[in-house]
Amino acid sequence: MNVSKMGEAGVFSKMESSRWSLQGMTALVTGGTKGLGHAIVEELAGFGAIVHTCSRTETELNNCLLEWKAKGFRVTGSVCDVSDQTQRENLLNTVSSEFNGKLNILINNVGTNTAKSVTDYTAEDVSFMTSTNFESAFNISVLAYPLLKASNAGSVVFMSSMASLLPAYSGAIYASNKAAMNQLAKYLSCDWARDNIRVNAILPSVVKTALLEKELIIELK
Numbered sequence: 124m125n126v127s128k129m130g131e132a133g134v135f136s137k138m139e140s141s142r143w144s145l146q147g148m149t150a151l152v153t154g155g156t157k158g159l160g161h162a163i164v165e166e167l168a169g170f171g172a173i174v175h176t177c178s179r180t181e182t183e184l185n186n187c188l189l190e191w192k193a194k195g196f197r198v199t200g201s202v203c204d205v206s207d208q209t210q211r212e213n214l215l216n217t218v219s220s221e222f223n224g225k226l227n228i229l230i231n232n233v234g235t236n237t238a239k240s241v242t243d244y245t246a247e248d249v250s251f252m253t254s255t256n257f258e259s260a261f262n263i264s265v266l267a268y269p270l271l272k273a274s275n276a277g278s279v280v281f282m283s284s285m286a287s288l289l290p291a292y293s294g295a296i297y298a299s300n301k302a303a304m305n306q307l308a309k310y311l312s313c314d315w316a317r318d319n320i321r322v323n324a325i326l327p328s329v330v331k332t333a334l335l336e337k338e339l340i341i342e343l344k
């Protein structure tokens with residue numbers, strides 16, 4: 124990328140950069156109405172990808188879709204709780220029919236956390252967080268696999284966390300879910316390479332989002 128040229132041009136238009144264009148690409152981003160997922164939807168759509176996203180809150184999803192339409196982005200959405208297998212299947216059926224059976228990019232972004240001391244966690248906490256953080260990403264990836272393979276240029280991204288590597292105050296379940304996600308990413312990157320599907324995990328540190336604020340509130344109590 125020619126930085127001086129970007130400077131001379133003033134505002135650099137993503138859509139004008141053929142080197143980085145995602146024109147013609149399709150993407151599914153889970154949890155795109157807030158935080159990192161919202162930013163990822165805008166980034167992908169800004170580069171020309173057609174994006175489908177989901178969240179549990181219909182009004183917020185509809186507001187985001189209107190906002191993106193006004194910006195000229197091509198984004199559709201579904202109300203979906205990714206911790207539920209039937210809803211995951213419905214989501215992927217919708218994506219398949221919208222994108223004619225082909226998906227280039229899957230961003231497994233949804234994640235949640237309730238930070239507590241290890242011995243304060245209940246069995247319900249383990250089940251809720253593991254189904255939201257890990258089982259959702261595993262099962263959505265498997266459901267998306269035929270679509271990713273059909274695109275012949277697939278990419279899966281798991282939104283992990285630095286907490287997966289470093290003992291921190293994030294909480295044991297969250298950290299363990301994210302560590303499992305890292306291992307899944309390594310496994311799939313070997314298993315699906317033959318199908319031209321790249322698989323990566325991203326491990327952000329601290330980003331000021333609704334999730335972080337929720338964790339901080341719990342920490343301060």
Ligand SMILES: NC(=O)c1ccc[n+]([C@@H]2O[C@H](COP(=O)([O-])OP(=O)(O)OC[C@H]3O[C@@H](n4cnc5c(N)ncnc54)[C@H](OP(=O)(O)O)[C@@H]3O)[C@@H](O)[C@H]2O)c1
Nearest residue numbers: 154156157158159178179180204205233234330332333334
């Ligand atoms: N923020 C950080 O500092 C940080 C650091 C490291 C890693 N991460 C990871 O980055 C990812 C995004 O985090 P964030 O901070 O952007 O979170 P966030 O601000 O809380 O946003 C989460 C998004 O996911 C949706 N969502 C939550 N649960 C869902 C479910 N069961 N089904 C469908 N959608 C659901 C939310 O909408 P609804 O609530 O309306 O469903 C929202 O759109 C997570 O995987 C998180 O673990 C974050």
